[in-house]
Amino acid sequence: MTLRRKLLWVAILYFAEGLPFGIVKDVLPVYFRVHGVSLTEIGLVSLLGLPWTLKVLWSPLVDRFGERRQWISGCLVVLAVLTALMPAFDPAALSAGLWAVLLGVAVASATQDMAIDAFTIGLVAPGEEGEANGVRVSAARVALIASGGGMVMLAGVLGWPTVFSIAGVTFALLAAAARRAPYIVLAPEKRRGWDTALRRWLAQPAAAGVFAFVLI
Numbered sequence: 001m002t003l004r005r006k007l008l009w010v011a012i013l014y015f016a017e018g019l020p021f022g023i024v025k026d027v028l029p030v031y032f033r034v035h036g037v038s039l040t041e042i043g044l045v046s047l048l049g050l051p052w053t054l055k056v057l058w059s060p061l062v063d064r065f066g067e068r069r070q071w072i073s074g075c076l077v078v079l080a081v082l083t084a085l086m087p088a089f090d091p092a093a094l095s096a097g098l099w100a101v102l103l104g105v106a107v108a109s110a111t112q113d114m115a116i117d118a119f120t121i122g123l124v125a126p127g128e129e130g131e132a133n134g135v136r137v138s139a140a141r142v143a144l145i146a147s148g149g150g151m152v153m154l155a156g157v158l159g160w161p162t163v164f165s166i167a168g169v170t171f172a173l174l175a176a177a178a179r180r181a182p183y184i185v186l187a188p189e190k191r192r193g194w195d196t197a198l199r200r201w202l203a204q205p206a207a208a209g210v211f212a213f214v215l216i
Contacts, residue, residue, distance in 0.1 A: 018143025026148030076175035084168030
């Protein structure tokens with residue numbers, strides 16, 4: 001596969017990675033504020049960032065089970081459904097049902113992040129990391145702008161239900177695209193030994209301190 005085609009897949013996947021993050025971090029605070037939710041309650045929404053912090057705890061599952069394209073497309077399908085469902089809940093109430101939807105969005109987004117990162121590492125060859133990293137960062141930033149600024153701008157014209165429906169359709173299209181991504185072969189021994197690298201890293205003298213620093 002040519003480098004140009006690899007970079008195209010990197011751009012698509014990291015756009016998919018940045019889109020839900022922008023919704024959680026940038027769109028939801030505006031969405032709740034315009035519906036009269038207090039600043040205190042909006043502050044609690046920041047707890048939705050925890051899945052991105054704690055995703056290391058279930059990251060071995062992505063390596064051990066399934067195939068990375070399946071994880072990516074599956075998470076995107078979940079994001080499509082949950083995002084489209086969001087307007088069904090009263091945003092002013094911040095009910096348990098809405099919290100469950102929001103948490104599902106955050107967990108699915110954090111999980112697809114791991115699968116996309118692992119997929120990209122397997123896709124690019126040694127020496128291609130620089131180009132891939134440049135495209136990765138750019139695509140994620142474009143997604144943040146498209147979600148954070150674009151959705152808020154469109155909401156003033158089309159209304160929030162329509163905007164969340166458009167986001168849901170976008171996630172569905174990205175899920176279909178992810179299914180067509182190149183197949184990355186993962187050796188069986190790497191699946192069986194998913195914990196080897198983690199245990200080796202944790203055995204280093206300063207690992208516990210670094211791990212605690214990252215988490216807090």
